[in-house]
Amino acid sequence: MRLSLLIILGICYGQSLAAEPLKLAGYQQADGAISIFQNGDNVDPYFAGKALLVAHDAGLDIRAAAASWIAWGLQHQRADGGFDRFCRRDGLWVACAAADADDSATAVWIELIAKLAPGAGLPIVWLESLKRAQQLLDSLRDQDSRIYFISSKQPVGLLMDNVEVYTALLALSQLKQTTGELEQASLLAKQADVLANTIVQVFWQPCLQRLRVSTQSQTRPGFYPDQVAEIFPILAGIRIPGRDQAGFFKQWLNENRGQWFKQAKVDFPWGLVAIAADKLAEHESVNCWLTLAAQLRQGSHWNVLEEAVIESLTASSAANHSKRGTCPITLDSAVTPSGRLLPPDRLVVSRIDPRAVELRWNIAGKGNKPFGYEIYRDGNYIGMAREPVYVDNSIAAGKRYVYTVKAYDGVGNISASSAAAAIAIEAGNFVTVYLESDAGRAKIRFRSEGSVSQDAVELPMDDACPRYQSKTLSLGNAKSISVAILDGNGTVDDNHGKNYLVGSGLFTIGRGGDIGNTDPCLDRMPPSAPEALAQIGLRRGAVDLAWKAARDNVAVARYKVVRNGAEIADIGETHFTDSCVAPITTYQYRIRAVDSAENQSASSRELIVTTPD
Known part of the structure; x- marks a missing residue:
């Protein structure tokens, strides 16, 4: 099938034959799979598709790489249209983890299929795949807020994911326009416009003059996802009312450029920011990133998406080099850890099923506030975690593994390694x-x-x-x-x-x-929906809310306050004051209860409030 798709794309796809080809050396396997890390044994369809789209939008020729990847993806797509993450075991790719987010992984697949569509029309297998993916994405659209949720099991909307759904809808509209399906093209374009407006309504915080990351309140903000999320509307061309994109990005760079470059040592270099900089002609920042990236390429903090970015920006560097100038930041100091963080404490590793082990550890010392953790197995970096827990689902029976963990903060500091913890994986x-x-x-x-x-x-x-x-x-x-x-x-x-x-x-x-054959220790019963949500006062610049406590078979732990579809508070009381409201504006409020097992109730009845002048 891969050969036939390559022939179709080579004949019909309209990308310039003179364009620089995307290489992805060591990432794309002979069977078409694209691994997250070079010569790696893990595939995340989101990262693979995103890397191809970045290169395509930058003008690289992705036809060969994309045809092989799509052929592989068609064979590994779930029946519902989504994708899992894959590990290579005994030479075979097997699903070993759920997608990080069904909405974004599906949207990226849809956009790639739409943009790679041959001029003669989509092959039947592509059409069937696209249909299933669209059905899955449609099922993730929340009817109340009109945004897309992460998955059917995670009713949370993310800014970045919804922006990617928006670009997928635009790509689909353009595909329908090309194939002469003008009515469908118009409907999809309108759907994209509605989503763009909804993104602003749900995620824009006028009091703070910034975008929220999630409909769920964030307790530990950091460069990712908070600062990175602000870049996604720029990449997609979504306009924020009253915000000049070029002026905002200059301000963003002034506040975050040093922190951006420091991420290369503790997380990833975030080449998507460099793509935004290139789009807005911030040539100096692009040159800085290319200089930094050259030092990090194929290291433990490098992945296929960064590889696609560096190939894309390098391909155009000859034409733009004279504009980019020099880099004023000392890159060595930007990526050198200070060692001020204490290493994680009391690392414990235990087997949770035949193919997986779980690592847990403690935060060491008062005032020690890591943003995340790097996980190492037998001295090799295997992943990262935001919380002090990590599951390694790529173990093999009959082997012994040694794990260590390092902590890092949001500005580039990284700790020494924790004490090692070992486990022998028995067969059986x-x-x-x-x-x-x-x-x-x-x-x-x-x-x-x-x-x-x-x-x-x-x-x-x-x-x-x-x-x-x-x-x-x-x-x-x-x-x-x-x-x-x-x-x-x-x-x-x-x-x-x-x-x-x-x-x-x-x-x-x-x-x-x-x-x-079910786990009796799992509390699967959600609390009742909060009742009698009401406004308990009328005053300028604030909305005061109160409601009756929910009921639960064990205990209600807290309440989530949702405004216009976005979570704005996570509290333990049955009352809340929203102080971030504009005059003469209508807001819709709902409350959800959460128990100690993280089961969420249905929403309360909606309360509509219009603020006074």
């Missing part, structure tokens, strides 16, 4: 058995199914959650094991003499012998 399958019991410490007795020579093993169970104890057991090479339970009173539950036959995964034994 695992099962976690849960027992519902209030009769003291229970024991589990087990042996391989069908074994007559093996004596049964008896182990104490561990506390799991109220009313439940559990034990995780290795099945070795067996498909199942035979289990009996001895409760704290010495009573044996052997399933009426037959024992319980359990395979890998979860197995729950309830009171009376009821069995199941």
Whole structure:
């Protein structure tokens, strides 16, 4: 299929034959897959598609790279139109993690298909893929706020993701225009315009004169995502009322340029900012980034998107070099860590399933405020985390791994490594058995199914959650094991003499012998929706709200205040004052309750408030 697509693109696609080709050496594999890191074993379809789009929009010839990638993507697209993240195991690509965000990954795929469409029309397989992707994206559009949510399981809207949906809709509109489907082209263009206006309505904060990152309140702002998010409307050409884009970007550079370059040591160089600088003719900043990037290329803080940016900007450097001038920033000082952060403390690694281990650690010392963490396995960088927890889902049975973690802040400081934590990955399958019991410490007795020579093993169970104890057991090479339970009173539950036959995964034994395969320690019941939301006063420059407490089977932890579809507060009280309102303006408020297990309630009834003059 890849060869036929290459022929189609070579004949029909309208990109100039004289354009510099995108190379992606070491990133694009022979089968068309594009890895996140050079010669890597992980594929994130968002990064691959975004890299191709950046190069395309910069004028590079991406036909060969894109045709191979699309052919690979068609084979790995989910039935619902979305994409997972992939790991290479035993030479094969397998889905090993959910997409970071379904909305952005799907939007990038749609935009790539639309922009790479051959002049003779889309191949049937492309049309079918595009249809499924559009259906998924449509399902993620929130009917109340009219923005797109991260996924069906994460009802949160992100500024950057919605901007990428906007550019996907524009690309689709242009495709329909080209194919003569003028009515569809007009509808898609209007849909894009509505989304652009909604993005401003939901994410623009007039009091602060800046864009919010998410409809969910942010507790730890930093360069990413807060400062980076401000760049995305510039890249997409979305206008913010009262804001001159060129003037704003100059101000952004004055405030953030040093911090931008420092990110190269603790996160990534963020070449997308350099693309925005090139678009707005900030040549000095582009030259600075190219100088910095040359030092970092193919290092641990480099990925396929940065590679696409440097190839794109380098391809045009001959024509623009005279305009770009010199770089006034001392790049060595911008990327040299000061070591003022303390290393993470008490690193613990534990196995959570046959293919994954979980790392957890503590923040060391008072006043030590990391923005994120770098994760190393056997001395090699494998990823980063914003919170003190990380899951490595690319382990292999029969191996031993050694992990360390470094902390970094938002201005370029990076700590020394934590103390190492090691784990040996045993071969075999695992099962976690849960027992519902209030009769003291229970024991589990087990042996391989069908074994007559093996004596049964008896182990104490561990506390799991109220009313439940559990034990995780290795099945070795067996498909199942035979289990009996001895409760704290010495009573044996052997399933009426037959024992319980359990395979890998979860197995729950309830009171009376009821069995199941779900985790009983997960609280899946959301709180009730808050009631009686009301305005409790009328005054200039503020809206005072109050509501009745929600109910929950365990406990309500806090409330989310949502205005015009965007979360503006996350609080523990049943009242809130919104002090960031404009005069003679209408606002829509809703409240959601959240319990201690992070289950969210349905929204309260909407309250519409118009502020006085």
